[in-house]
Amino acid sequence: MRLLPYGDRALLVELDDTAAVVTVADLVRAHPAAATLVADVVPGARTVLVVARPGVTVDQLRAIVPAHKHRDRSDPGACEQGLSQRETVIPVVYDGPDLAVVAALTGLSEREVVAAHTGTPWRVAFGGFAPGFAYLVGGDPRLRVPRRDEPRTAVPAGAVGLAGEFSGVYPRPSPGGWQLIGRTDLPLWDLDRDPPALLTAGATVLFEEVR
Amino acid sequence: MSTPVTGLLVRAVGGPCLVQDAGRLGHAAIGVGVSGAADRASYALANRLLGNTVGAAVLEVTLGGLEVEATGVVWACVTGAPAPLEVDGRPEPTGAVLALRPGRRLRLGLPATGLRSYLAVRGGLDTPALLGSRSRDTLAGLGPEPVRAGDVLGVGHEVAGEILVDAVPPATYDDRPVLRVVRGPRADWVADADRLVERVWRVGSASDRVGLRLEGEPLTAVPTRGELPSEGALRGAIQVPPGGGPVVFGPDHPVTGGYPVVGVVVDADTDRLAQLRPGEQLRFRWA
Numbered sequence: 388m389r390l391l392p393y394g395d396r397a398l399l400v401e402l403d404d405t406a407a408v409v410t411v412a413d414l415v416r417a418h419p420a421a422a423t424l425v426a427d428v429v430p431g432a433r434t435v436l437v438v439a440r441p442g443v444t445v446d447q448l449r450a451i452v453p454a455h456k457h458r459d460r461s462d463p464g465a466c467e468q469g470l471s472q473r474e475t476v477i478p479v480v481y482d483g484p485d486l487a488v489v490a491a492l493t494g495l496s497e498r499e500v501v502a503a504h505t506g507t508p509w510r511v512a513f514g515g516f517a518p519g520f521a522y523l524v525g526g527d528p529r530l531r532v533p534r535r536d537e538p539r540t541a542v543p544a545g546a547v548g549l550a551g552e553f554s555g556v557y558p559r560p561s562p563g564g565w566q567l568i569g570r571t572d573l574p575l576w577d578l579d580r581d582p583p584a585l586l587t588a589g590a591t592v593l594f595e596e597v598r
Numbered sequence: 599m600s601t602p603v604t605g606l607l608v609r610a611v612g613g614p615c616l617v618q619d620a621g622r623l624g625h626a627a628i629g630v631g632v633s634g635a636a637d638r639a640s641y642a643l644a645n646r647l648l649g650n651t652v653g654a655a656v657l658e659v660t661l662g663g664l665e666v667e668a669t670g671v672v673w674a675c676v677t678g679a680p681a682p683l684e685v686d687g688r689p690e691p692t693g694a695v696l697a698l699r700p701g702r703r704l705r706l707g708l709p710a711t712g713l714r715s716y717l718a719v720r721g722g723l724d725t726p727a728l729l730g731s732r733s734r735d736t737l738a739g740l741g742p743e744p745v746r747a748g749d750v751l752g753v754g755h756e757v758a759g760e761i762l763v764d765a766v767p768p769a770t771y772d773d774r775p776v777l778r779v780v781r782g783p784r785a786d787w788v789a790d791a792d793r794l795v796e797r798v799w800r801v802g803s804a805s806d807r808v809g810l811r812l813e814g815e816p817l818t819a820v821p822t823r824g825e826l827p828s829e830g831a832l833r834g835a836i837q838v839p840p841g842g843g844p845v846v847f848g849p850d851h852p853v854t855g856g857y858p859v860v861g862v863v864v865d866a867d868t869d870r871l872a873q874l875r876p877g878e879q880l881r882f883r884w885a
Contacts, residue, residue, distance in 0.1 A: 391783035394862030395885070397832050399783045412627075429626040429830030431854050436626075436830025514629030515828060515854030518738050521629075522828075578728065584628035 390449060393436060398448045400435040405512045405524040405552065411435050412513075413589055414453045424451060430513035430588065432522070473590040474508075477556065478597040479547050483567035485535070489549060492532045492566075500568060501596055503527035509554055509592040514584075519558035519576030521586035526554055538564030545571045547594070554594075558584075569594075604670025605752040606719065608745055609703065612663010614736075615745040617723055618716075620653040621849065622731040622740075626830065631853045633735035636807055636872035637714055640678035640769060644718035647675045647695055647763055651756035654722030655732035657745065659715045661875075662706040666717070668698035672753060673720035673761065679712030679873060680768040694765035711771040712873040720761070724754035737808050737850040774798070774878075777867040778885040779836065784826065784858030788817040788838055791860045795882045799844070803876040807850040809837075810871060812880075816842025817860065828854040834863035834871070846871060 388411075389401040402408050412430040415421060415437055421428075424443045429436035437448050481501045490497045509523035516522075534550045539562060542548075546557045548565030557563060558575035575585045586592060608615075618641065621634025635641030635658055645654050657664070662681040668674075676683055676692040683690045684705045690696055692715070698704060706715060725732045725742045734741040745751070785791040793815065802811035817838050831837070835847045837857040846863060847855075848871070863871060864885050874880060 392780060393783055393832060393859070394780045394834055394865065396865045397830075397862075399829065401783075427624050427626045427632075429853060431829030432827030434827075434829040436832065438830075438832060511627075513828070513854060514627055515830075515852060516629060518629045518740060582625075582628060583729070584630075586628075588627035 388454070390452060392445055395445065396439040396443070398437045398445055398452065400437065400452055402433055402435070405432055408433065408435055409510060409512055409524070409589060411453060415451065418451045418453075420451050424448060431515075432513065473587070474593060475586060475590055476593045476595050477547075477571050477573055479505075479569040479571050479594050480597055481569040483547065483569045485566035486568045489530070489532050489566050489568055493529055495529060500530065503530050504554065504568065505594045505596055509594070511586045511588055511590045511592065512553075513588075516555075517558055517561055519584040519586070520555060521584070523554045523592055524552055530554070532566050534564040535566060538562055542567065543570070545573070545575070547571060603750055603752040604672065605724070605750055606666040606672065607669050608664070608666055608747055608749040608751065610663065610665040610747055611745055613660035615660065615664055616658045616734040616736070617655050617725050617742040617745065617751075618658040618733045619655040619731055621733050622729045622735070625729055626853050629853055630729060630738060630740065631735060631851060632833070633733040633738075633741065633849050634731065635716065635733075636849050637678050637716070637869045639869045640714070641716050643766065644675050644677040644716045645722070647677070647693070647761070647766065648673060648718055648720040649757055649759045649761045650718065650720060650722050651758045654718070654754070654756040655725060656716050656718040656723065657751070659706055659717055660713060662708045662715065664717065665703060665705045667703045668700055669750065670700055670753070672698045674698055674704060675718050676706065676715055677718070678715040678769060679709035680770070681709040681715045682707035691765060692768045695761055695763075712769060713875045714872055719753050720757060722754040722756035724752040735850050736806065737852060771870075771873050774880060775870055775874075776881045776883055777870060778864040779861040779882040780864060780885050782836060782859040782861045785860045787820055787823045787826070787858035788860050789820055790818050793817055794836065794844065794861050795884055798879050798881055801874045801876050801878050801880065802843075805876055807848045809845040809847050809851060810874065812844045812846065817844065818842060823858075826856055826858050828856045831855045831859070832862065834865060834868040835859045836861040836863065848872065
């Protein structure tokens with residue numbers, strides 16, 4: 388773990404893997420002094436950005452960042468530690484335009500891709516692409532595929548995709564470069580809901596095939 | 599017939615005109631950024647002058663061009679970029695509290711310096727809040743739609759105290775400001791981070807609330823570094839994409855980004871960034 392200064396009001400905590408990011412982000416949020424010192428906690432793929440409230444110094448932030456022990460990146464249980472009670476089931480029709488490509492890239496059959504995607508719980512690691520978009524980690528490692536060479540200019544809301552170690556669901560129509568394997572009718576972002584995002588930090592996600 | 603809302607009827611809009619407040623804090627985990635007034639000090643000053651609650655919503659007016667008509671008695675004040683201000687054709691100073699009687703028209707011309715003026719009303723603007731804020735986030739498309747001619751903006755009840763000060767001097771902005779910057783967490787991802795403070799930079803025309811695109815001699819990426827996994831971003835962060843032209847994040851920056859941050863503008867200096875116009879020059883110095 389490394390602590391990198393990020394201007395005069397934030398600290399970037401660099402970690403070994405996304406599982407450690409989820410853990411450290413949770414620990415910082417739960418710290419008793421967080422309410423008075425921390426304006427926001429911004430998880431990334433390998434980092435947690437801890438943003439100070441006005442008048443709080445970076446040194447004060449250092450004091451509440453937990454010492455985090457190194458954990459082997461190959462540890463399959465890493466993501467399941469601290470699994471929260473919040474579990475969201477997302478029904479998916481697996482008819483995405485890139486399902487065959489993902490099968491070819493992974494050496495699995497299309498049915499095996501679906502079985503792998505639905506077979507393991509995922510966890511919300513971080514957000515940032517668009518409101519309500521959650522980068523999900525902890526899924527079957529066989530599903531790691533590169534982004535598309537040519538991003539699509541329009542991906543429909545509800546499209547379920549894969550990229551690198553992540554899976555995700557597009558909350559609204561947008562451009563996008565992920566490999567699309569399916570779609571869901573579940574609204575990921577709904578302004579009439581509190582919070583509007585279906586998937587919040589640390590939540591566990593199970594994909595379920597529907598036909 | 600129903601009683602008309604006390605507020606402002608928008609007669610004309612010039613550059614982007616957005617409802618802004620202190621922003622949406624603490625929602626990064628669901629992909630929602632802070633947004634809020636770009637020049638926070640000018641925004642806060644306008645609310646203070648009017649005795650408003652901290653966080654009351656105002657109009658952020660880019661390069662003037664706004665004309666509004668009071669639909670009741672409205673106390674108003676303009677801060678930030680010193681746009682020529684007229685009420686029914688009569689010049690009034692910025693930084694002063696003005697009483698607009700029903701039917702009176704307030705007009706903002708093109709400011710001689712600066713980019714963004716803040717038009718506040720006593721009680722704040724009463725537009726629907728989303729996640730605790732009335733700010734328009736231009737990148738995420740959240741919050742009130744950009745203001746257009748014909749809109750009626752109602753006055754709210756966010757009053758904290760009396761109006762104690764009649765006026766403050768208008769803001770002035772120096773040429774080619776020097777802004778303080780802290781070396782960023784990924785400064786070693788470019789071969790020449792010091793170039794940031796050695797060169798004069800020019801604000802590119804594609805700059806907006808998401809980021810200020812700086813033109814000048816580009817920085818050189820270290821080729822062996824490869825691709826950076828997405829990490830959290832902040833207003834004032836200076837990202838360097840592969841082309842080497844730095845982008846300084848503004849209030850509507852993406853919540854996470856994948857380009858190395860080689861420097862971060864000191865928080866207090868980011869308000870000055872918000873008043874830089876395309877074509878203007880600036881320099882940095884290490885804090």
